[in-house]
Amino acid sequence: MIGLTLKQLRYFEALARHQHFGRAAEACAISQPALSLQIKELEGMFHAPLVERGARQVRLTPIGERLLEKSRQILLAVEELDDLVRASQGPLAGRLRLGIIPTVAPYFLPTIIAALSHRLPELDLELREAVTRSLISDLQEGNLDVAVVALPVSEPSLTEFSLFEEDFVLVRPAADTGKPVPNATTLQAMRLLLLEEGHCFRDQALSFCQFGESQPRQLMEGSSLSTLVQMVGAGMGVTLIPEMAVGFETRSAQVSVDRFPHPRPSRTIGMIWRRSNPLSDQLMQIGAIIRAVGQRSAESD
Amino acid sequence: MIGLTLKQLRYFEALARHQHFGRAAEACAISQPALSLQIKELEGMFHAPLVERGARQVRLTPIGERLLEKSRQILLAVEELDDLVRASQGPLAGRLRLGIIPTVAPYFLPTIIAALSHRLPELDLELREAVTRSLISDLQEGNLDVAVVALPVSEPSLTEFSLFEEDFVLVRPAADTGKPVPNATTLQAMRLLLLEEGHCFRDQALSFCQFGESQPRQLMEGSSLSTLVQMVGAGMGVTLIPEMAVGFETRSAQVSVDRFPHPRPSRTIGMIWRRSNPLSDQLMQIGAIIRAVGQRSAESD
């Protein structure tokens, strides 16, 4: 593919995104004819049309779709060269897009922000909260640099860096204070309040209770740990929460909090990023900083 | 990395390969100053030197090394666009670089060539014989399109396509004809002739005999199955060969050939290629053709 230019791929990607020559050209800060010509040039190289010019609609042809895929791959690799520049310029500085899952963010984010802005003042953190699935695809598409999630994620394209392990605790109505702590089996008989689909914490809790995938049961869903604890306080059932949430969520609620006997349910919190990211070394440094404050805050709980 | 061009990456890659401005320029079919300028342009983008201009020697700086890595990745993806063109132009045609391991090539290659040149006359096969390790790296560097090896190879970047399974048979001196066939354990007491390091067939044979990695023992090495069989004929020991080699290798030698009782040792022969190769669909077609003739020839043995 000699004669191909990155510019052409960028224009094509914009066209695919906007499905409109004029708007794509605007997004690329060029005139519409300039974009048309480059697309035509690309089509010449492929000896085939890449877009269907419909009446009021532009659509990619099948070959166009495949080119789009490859283009994104190439453009992502090129963007990573920017990170290579940053990596070669001493301590980490500039924008860092960090994603966190919702069952970690409220409790741990303040600690992370404080630590990083102290140790790496040049760093410009840009935060995003979403479930693991969505963070992973943002990472893979290059919309995110790094994410804090529960390990393992087992994506071969991502590097995992473990931060710390944390136990789950049982939250029951205040009236249950002092009653014996149920084990995984007896838990199955109680009404368990859980986060809605998509949260990894939901699956971890379910797996501790050894519920099968399919069997229907007494479940209720809440959209945040905070809601769940309030529901428990109102006597609607019991729930599990991660240890780091205890201080924040149970202070004002009428609930009783108990640790499980061994083997305790737990999760591993860690960082993930694209294996191909040239900032890998720097991200490990950041990981080390977060790990240090994470362990300190876990000890002080 | 706006302003970056593929041309610059190509020039840089050539410079890294030749370690010499003049020769790299020649390889790119441009003048030496043109190349110097583009390299300088690149260095401007990185705010750092990428090559050390030594007295009589050009060397990459550490940053240069990392850029080289990324460049190769990007350029490989760009080359794969060529394959996308081919994939979109009907039946597979043009150059196809096929690698085969030495313990398959002599016996199966004629069949493959005949079948493919009959079914895909437009195909221009370019063959290479090497051990698995080397074929894999050629695939990953884009120096090879597809390879026939023993599965599994378990490289996440490669797709595996299984062709057929094939048993190993025992080759003993003709004097042993009629003697009971040894099992894996009794084999350990005999002098086993094997291929030299690097051949996967050697490891498969060793693993059948359940030899540990380290334990020293009565072994001799030959550089081809043909040599091994001749050595067996001369009474120097026994060996295993794959079934497809029986007809070719044992016809003229004074040896006795026996199948093992169940569970028979065997290997799976298959094709591998870069997962990212746009010709994937076409390669599967080729795989289907080879599989068909492979099974037919296995049955007729």
Next chain:
DNA sequence: TCCTATCATTAGCTCAGCTTATCACAATCT
């Protein structure tokens, strides 16, 4: 000390690729 190999610099030219202006076409409205 001079020579040779090697990369950098300079001057000048050419064409790829941009902009603006305009055309061609089809869908929708009146």
Next chain:
DNA sequence: AGATTGTGATAAGCTGAGCTAATGATAGGA
């Protein structure tokens, strides 16, 4: 139907990125 509007293609002209050829600068080696 005829007018209008939204859209991409085409045309003409300009500008600068990037090439070549010629020359300069520098460091090893004879």
